[in-house]
Amino acid sequence: MLNLTVNGVRHTVDADPEMPLLWALRDHLDKTGTKYGCGIAQCGACTVHLDGQPVRSCQTRIGDVGEAKITTIEGISGRVAEAVQGAWRKLDVVQCGYCQSGQIMSAIGLLTDNPKPSEADIDGAMDGNICRCGTYQRIRAAIHEAARTLA
């Protein structure tokens, strides 16, 4: 039995401590907004925040989470999150949408640390998030749009 704090709520999970956080969230806690894409930290679809920092939940064992606070796409809130979600909707970034939870979690991480990112900053923060539909142009524009909202 392990305790996990997800979106401010403490849960007890009966699972192997080796289980990746991704599968505990999806299969045990019904937080399906966090997606499985590759399982080897190549695509970023599983990105969540651990104490506010973006991590790949497919590479985070639940036994290692400890007291860290987990935030998933379902639990994001605050000025940066609202700016990012608002920009994504304003520019209609999504296509299939499957990667977008992870994209948004990475973008919130970027803008929290760096409210006015350069093109290179965006490349650096977002290159780990694959969008197979190829929505990158709009993701980039939405990050700039959110930065303007936050300025």
Place this chain on the structure above:
Amino acid sequence: MLKIRQTDPRSPRATRRSFLAGGAAATGAIVIGFRLDLKNTARAAAGPDLSGVKADPNAFVRIGADDTVTVIIKHLDMGQGNTNGLATILADELDADWSRVRTEFAPADAARYNNLLMGPIQGTGGSTAIANSWFQLRKAGAAAREMLVAAAAYQWKVPAAEITVANGVVRHAASSRQARFGELAASAATLPVPQEPRLKDPSQWTLIGQRTPRLDSAAKTDGSAVYALDIRRPGQVTAVVARPPRFGGAVKSFDDTATRKVAGVVDVVAIPSGVAVVAKDTWSAMKGREALKVVWDDGAAETHSSDAILAGYREQAKRPGLVASERGDAEAGIKGAAKVLEAEFTFPYLAHAALEPLNATIEQAPDGGYDVYAGLQFQTIEQAAVAAVMGTTTDKVRLHTQWAGGSFGRRATPTADYIAEAATILKATRARAPVHLVWTREDDMSGGYYRPTIYHKVRAGLDAKGGIVGWQHVMIGKSIMIGSPFEAMIVKNGIDSTTVEGASDTAYALPAYRFEVHNAREGVPVLWWRSVGHSHTAQAMEVFIDELAHAADVDPLAYRLSLLTGAPRLSGVLKLAAEKADWDAGSKANGKGRGLGIAAHESFGSYVAMVADITAEDAKVKVNRIVAAVDVGVAVNPDVIRAQVEGAVGFALSSVLRNRITLKDGVVQEKNFDTYEPTRMSEMPVVEVHIMPSSAAPTGIGEPGVPVLAPSISNAIFAATGQRLRSLPLDLAGLKGV
């Protein structure tokens, strides 16, 4: 104001089966006997006249007392945004308030929801969603509108002709009366359906041609959109399958002792495609599969390497093939030519690699029927496949289509492969619990159904003025249709039109042209991959035309236009892209590692041209900008069209630069995104999309953006460096920048 035909609400033909009630679709047993007429899908623009389709608002729209207008979507939305376009078409004729419009995926019902360009099959593909639905949804919306107007006219005792509708509100100005759709829906539902509703003149459209915000943006940005992988049925178990490492292999024996000791594993069952490990959650199922010991039987398996397969093609191409197209005497033309050019193009197997791996959930309901939840793309086939596995009739199989996390063709298989596989597991576990079959990324990537590997050899002769006096074209690849249930209907004289499309039917005026095709037969399952045959024919045609233009010492744009005088829409997009990209000035500055390349291609009745601006470095290409022009007829939702072209560039770029599936002794080498890496943010060029104004019936844009990217980049590399790269992915190793 519109002329409204008044209908008497007291008509004895009135029925309660209505768009208000939604009219539960009556599904009967469907006998499998498909006729998939891909000739129509390939050339939707020139396809059959669908304007005679019956007005069936009950099938396509439901209006709630709360004013919500729910448009029923008979297609799969895998990201291409067809839900938005389809809803726009209906909502415009209905004069609905867009902010109250919702969508819902249709159940399986081949009688009501068949793709009008695929005969009696409900399915999505060939960029046909908008094209086949155009008149169907306009008529449904217009009929529902007339019913609402008739209901208001009856209630208010005013002539229907004096009633106007806008933004979900029905008004009678003279008597200052108005009602919201929700207030009229119940009485409108009792009216007969007008069979010939009056459709709007394009000047009256309020939504078509405008940007209607995507209806799926909110749910896809807060984690609430439900994909197949997110289905959670009470008591469900998750299954992963150990499949043979080689296509055509089989299980000889297996030992599940260790697997059954893995915590969470509840069952291990043999199924036709391998051994299924069933567990309480995905992780346990994957751990259980790792512990499984299977001895494989490769007796009937494909054991060739992809290099050897392609080498075999090269040899076979020297022998006579099937003639797919011929006019004039190409051989004689080339014999008498002043200059002869020859080129070879090879293309690898490609995986679709949609970000949501293949998966499906199936359960048996208390009534004995079956419910299937998945990103269902070929509903009629999937329903029949599940019924066949479960030994029941199709009316006992209910399909629940979910948002799909991409597809690019992979979710539409003539065998319904993974859907049927899920059913085999439910059957093998005696339907004790709902089964969620999950393919891991590795399963998805190494599981076949690839874009076939292809070989093209092209030879052409030019006269002294640069005119093309003969063109001989030979290609070889594995047909998608031969060996499928559609072979008898699609394949004519041994030629599969989806193999040769975009080349054998080239729009260029080539007076002496001979196109031969050979059907390869290797044991690798192949499938349509976003743009199907065009994914390779456009590269061969558009790069070779570029070579001929340079050999003739004519500007590549002017050269193309001179050969396209009979193809105004294709030359139209070429001119538009060139103008927007400032081709004349820009191409004069070509060289020293910077270059502009141009290409144009028709696919699925749509016309796309692109100008690529690239910088070549040693062994590296940076694509700076793509300027695209598209002609898709009426642009139902211009922003979604732009998004599809932007996305096509992002999707296809990695297949231009690096993606390939290779087989070593029959075993797929690329298993995940580390070795089959999609385009990433830092590689994405700026994409500009220009839409040609048109009043022609709309065609599709899900696929047509893909084919032209590779040749526009290849031609730009030549312009920048003088080095001609033809095969995909581009062999950049020897590229010298400046």
